[in-house]
Amino acid sequence: MKANELPVVVEAKPVEFDSPPLPQGDSCVAVIFGATGDLTRRKLVPALFHLACIGCTSNQFMVLGVARNELSQEVFREQIRKGLTESKDGKLSDADWQRLAPRLHYLSGELDDPGTYNKLRARLAELEADGDTGSNRLFYFATPPSLAPKIVDGLDAAGLADEEKGWTRVVIEKPFGHDLASAHALNEKLAQVFDEDQIYRIDHYLGINTVQNILVFRFGNSLFEPVWNRNYVDYVEITAAESIGVGSRAGYYEQAGALRDMVANHLLQLVALTAMEPPVAFDANSVREEKVQVWRSLQRMTFDEIAKRTVRGQYGSGAIDGELVPGYRDEHGVSGGSLTETFVALEFQIENWRWAGVPFYVRTGKRLAQPLTEIAVHLKRTPQALFARTPNEQINPNVISLRIKPDEEITLAFGAKYPGSEMRTANVHMEFCYRTAFNSPPPSAYETLLLDIMRGDATLFTRADGVEAQWKVINPIKDAWAEQRPKDLPNYAAGSAGPAMADQLLARNGHRWSDLTEGFDRCEKQNEPEQ
Ligand code: BG6
DSSP, X not given: OOTTEEEOOOOOOOOOOOOOOOOOXXXXXXXXXXTTSHHIIIIIHHHHHHHHHTTSSOXXXXXXXXXXXXXXXXXXXXXXXXXXXXXXXXXXXXXXXXHHGGGEEEEEOOTTOHHHHHHHHHHHHHHHHHSOOXXXXXXXXXXXXXXHHHHHHHHHHTTOSOOSSSOEEXXXXXXXXXXXXXXXXXXXHHHHHXXXXXXXXXXXXXXXXXXXXXXXXXXXXXXXXXXXXXXXXXXXXXXXXXXXXXXXXXXXXXXXXXXXXXXXXXXXXXXXXXXXXXXXXXXXXXXXXXXXXXXXXXXXXXXXXXXXXXXXXXXXXXXXXXXXXXXXXXSTTOOTTOOOOSEEEEEEXXXXXXTTTOEEEEEEESSBSSOEEEEEEEEOOOSSOTTTTSSOOOOOOOEEEEEEESSOEEEEEEEEEOSSSSOOEEEEEEEEEXXXXXXXXXXXXXXXXXXXXXXXXXXXXXXXXXXXXXXXXXXXXHHXXXXXXXXXXXXXXXXXXXXXXXXXXXXXXXXXXXXTTSOOXXXXXXXXXXX
């Protein structure tokens, strides 16, 4: 909140809702390739188990982990149990663990060895004979993108792609390929073996409740959509700031960098949901069609424009929450001279009727001052400074913020009159906080998405043309950056708001990023009892 702004506490009273009936996913065997990885332990199994605990999937469902490590079933289960205790999404009671642990299985094998898939076929036959899974099979590729084509070949050769008795669905984690050519090749490979409606390209941002709410906010209310265009919007700012560093993922991150890791998928999804036209229906193809149109409308930047409208950065050492942290180049597994970007800021222009001339600024980075993920829509100033000759602070333009982190909330900044006889104005905030308003935590993103896969609903997944349209936006930037080696890295300190160049990117148009060093704890404040 800026110095001249006051909070207006708009009551977000817990409302009594009749909880809607829990949706049911089909029973299945979830085969997870890459089962000893972080994602399986921290996200996938906790989400699947939680779904089973709340009754969204049959207790007959099973998980079969596949990875190269030679592990016994017991050791695998122990690893998963450890993940469950560490995961904030997956707290399980002992009784639930005792009930669900026998549903966890493990098979070791190299994923590029056809023999692995023959063993898998035999194992699936055994498991399906034991439990009621409807012979439905969900194959989850929690692996680096380079392994995906090999897994598709393996499944095909072993006859595991068929849908003889139940359904077969494949789930491909991001990043989908590492550039346009590899994404296109993977799409072609998948299409040789599976129908498009069997393929689920996952982006966990789409499972986040507030992200889905963007469509409800825009198209379920007549209040906002009339101003949601170039006539009223000055600029849009999309931020995904993290205070964590690269952690134990240097091997992957050194190849990916922030552009591929965050912009090519999560942030382009947020751009599309903010900018898209209303779909003709809320179904998978209508929604996905409109999103693809946005990515197609993003202006292709020339080499010179890329130099002017994109900023990359890398963190040096610094302090986060008072604790000293190393710079990126000193992280375990990172090369001393690494040029990998851990921060990106860029300006997109959308060349269509609704958005022509409205900049969409996007930024993301690791080791920034604090976590903040939000879309801020800045409206234009009023046409006349009506109150300028009164004893006033300036009334700032309205800002609608759709916040995803640290708390899921929506705020509206507007001007109001101070109480008193003088005509004096202040900038105030109206707030809606999910947690306090609905009085129940939203499900984790992976829970939502896994349940959708088990129900056969692909609305929140990216279509083949969607991922290629995303790479068409990213490829020119990636190529231009490869030719212009940055000389100033590291260029921001851990714990700061990112490189100064990112501020200049907006300042040249008279715009400003939300201040990453201010507090974002409004939801918490609303929960505090009155003094
Ligand atoms: C992942 C990226 O897709 O998203 C990570 O690979 C990033 O680098 C993460 O930290 C951010 O997602 P969330 O849900 O933790 O904000």
